[in-house]
Amino acid sequence: MIFQYSITPVLHYSMILRVSHKHMKKKLWGGRFSGSTDNLVEKFTASIPFDYRLYKQDIRGSIAHATMLAKCGIISKTDSKKIVAGLKAIEKEIDAGDFEFSIELEDIHMNIEKRLMDKVGPVGGKLHTSRSRNDQVALDIRLYLKDEIQHISNLLADTIRAFLALARENIDVLMPGYTHLQRAQPVRFAHHMLAYVEMFKRDEERLYDLLKRVDVMPLGSAALAGSAYPIDRKYCAQLLGFKAISKNSMDAVSDRDFAIEFCSVASMIMMHFSRFSEEIVLWSSQEFRFIKIADSFCTGSSIMPQKKNPDVAELVRGKTGRVYGNLVSLLTLMKSLPLAYNRDMQEDKEPLFDTVDTIKDVLSINIAMINNIKPEKENLEKALRLGYTTATEMADYLAGKGMPFREAHEVAGKAVSYCEKKGIGLEELSLEKLRDLSALFNKDVYKVFGVKQAADRKTSFGGTAKREIKKRLVELERTYGK
Numbered sequence: 291m292i293f294q295y296s297i298t299p300v301l302h303y304s305m306i307l308r309v310s311h312k313h314m315k316k317k318l319w320g321g322r323f324s325g326s327t328d329n330l331v332e333k334f335t336a337s338i339p340f341d342y343r344l345y346k347q348d349i350r351g352s353i354a355h356a357t358m359l360a361k362c363g364i365i366s367k368t369d370s371k372k373i374v375a376g377l378k379a380i381e382k383e384i385d386a387g388d389f390e391f392s393i394e395l396e397d398i399h400m401n402i403e404k405r406l407m408d409k410v411g412p413v414g415g416k417l418h419t420s421r422s423r424n425d426q427v428a429l430d431i432r433l434y435l436k437d438e439i440q441h442i443s444n445l446l447a448d449t450i451r452a453f454l455a456l457a458r459e460n461i462d463v464l465m466p467g468y469t470h471l472q473r474a475q476p477v478r479f480a481h482h483m484l485a486y487v488e489m490f491k492r493d494e495e496r497l498y499d500l501l502k503r504v505d506v507m508p509l510g511s512a513a514l515a516g517s518a519y520p521i522d523r524k525y526c527a528q529l530l531g532f533k534a535i536s537k538n539s540m541d542a543v544s545d546r547d548f549a550i551e552f553c554s555v556a557s558m559i560m561m562h563f564s565r566f567s568e569e570i571v572l573w574s575s576q577e578f579r580f581i582k583i584a585d586s587f588c589t590g591s592s593i594m595p596q597k598k599n600p601d602v603a604e605l606v607r608g609k610t611g612r613v614y615g616n617l618v619s620l621l622t623l624m625k626s627l628p629l630a631y632n633r634d635m636q637e638d639k640e641p642l643f644d645t646v647d648t649i650k651d652v653l654s655i656n657i658a659m660i661n662n663i664k665p666e667k668e669n670l671e672k673a674l675r676l677g678y679t680t681a682t683e684m685a686d687y688l689a690g691k692g693m694p695f696r697e698a699h700e701v702a703g704k705a706v707s708y709c710e711k712k713g714i715g716l717e718e719l720s721l722e723k724l725r726d727l728s729a730l731f732n733k734d735v736y737k738v739f740g741v742k743q744a745a746d747r748k749t750s751f752g753g754t755a756k757r758e759i760k761k762r763l764v765e766l767e768r769t770y771g772k
């Protein structure tokens with residue numbers, strides 16, 4: 291399959307954006323200040339090196355705000371039109387890389403507002419009527435996260451599709467299922483893959499549920515107390531496509547629960563991928579040889595010529611730590627903050643952006659890798675034969691003939707111990723030897739040792755029988771397509 295997903299380039303802002311350090315005499319908030327800001331303070335407090343990424347959301351929000359101000363008669367229609375046209379032109383400048391971001395202007399909000407005033411004159415200063423950067427930044431992050439949740443949901447659905455295809459192609463491959471990393475019972479490879487589908491489906495649901503709490507518009511809360519202007523918050527929400535508006539202005543500017551929740555869902559997704567990665571690493575090792583990963587998804591060693599390393603899976607496993615770290619950063623950041631906005635909250639962006647970038651990369655690379663995995667049928671079946679994985683079937687056989695299961699378990703255990711000593715499989719035991727263990731054994735016992743039969747007897751709802759797997763597969767394909 292052609293690798294069709296893009297990976298976020300690891301670029302630092304300074305490589306793609308020109309950030310100027312020209313000293314700017316007058317701050318937009320400079321009215322009450324007589325001295326100028328120390329250069330070190332400017333650098334320390336600026337968020338533009340990372341929040342420039344919010345420029346599209348910031349402009350969308352400002353356009354809606356200006357439109358609402360005019361509709362409510364707070365600014366004139368002519369002024370609003372000038373502001374909107376100016377903002378659209380600024381968006382084009384930034385898109386084209388023609389915008390000079392400045393550290394002195396602190397953040398994306400001030401950079402855009404200052405540019406607006408340069409372009410349209412003092413009327414640009416009317417945009418900030420009835421607004422604070424506190425509700426503005428809360429709005430921008432929510433708009434950003436709403437979009438990204440949509441992208442991530444799409445990638446999750448593609449991940450599920452990749453697992454479904456792998457399951458369908460290999461529906462007849464059997465393998466040992468494990469508990470305690472010891473061979474336990476025969477299962478179908480498809481069953482194992484569909485277990486991951488269930489995990490990622492839950493993640494999809496979690497994202498969907500979280501969206502309800504992201505989809506709330508905070509604009510109109512201003513700095514913390516709300517606005518004295520006759521604004522129409524519902525109209526603004528409508529313009530921006532929000533389902534709800536925040537109900538308490540103090541909560542609205544100081545709430546980052548939705549970002550924490552997002553990082554928690556992302557951590558869960560990473561935990562699932564980390565478990566999958568661990569299996570990929572194990573299964574592709576010489577010790578297991580359960581799967582083959584295409585060469586294009588492995589790397590070699592600079593010293594050992596024989597090596598083919600599962601680096602993609604290892605890195606995914608490794609990146610789990612950084613996403614968990616981001617969650618803990620945000621939880622710790624918000625802990626003990628008094629209401630309402632505090633500058634600490636500016637620190638929410640980097641962990642959030644990094645989580646979004648990492649999760650999108652991890653999803654994209656996994657979709658491609660899953661398409662490049664092939665189970666090694668013969669090795670999987672060999673592992674089944676060597677692992678006494680049908681010992682439970684033997685116990686079930688005796689239980690079926692009336693022996694209490696606990697006793698039957700004991701007898702089958704003795705059979706395994708005997709076979710282990712002799713270095714043979716259960717199916718190689720003579721009927722005579724079996725009869726020594728229990729008089730209930732008959733010739734028909736040899737039928738229960740087949741691994742395929744053993745798997746297909748598990749017909750309980752959600753079990754590993756082919757019939758059950760197929761039912762679930764068809765159901766999932768109805769949702770996700772084939």
Ligand code: ARG
Binds near residue numbers: 635
């Ligand atoms: N850059 C700030 C942030 O990311 C924007 C809000 C600043 N508000 C303020 N009153 N200083 O949180």
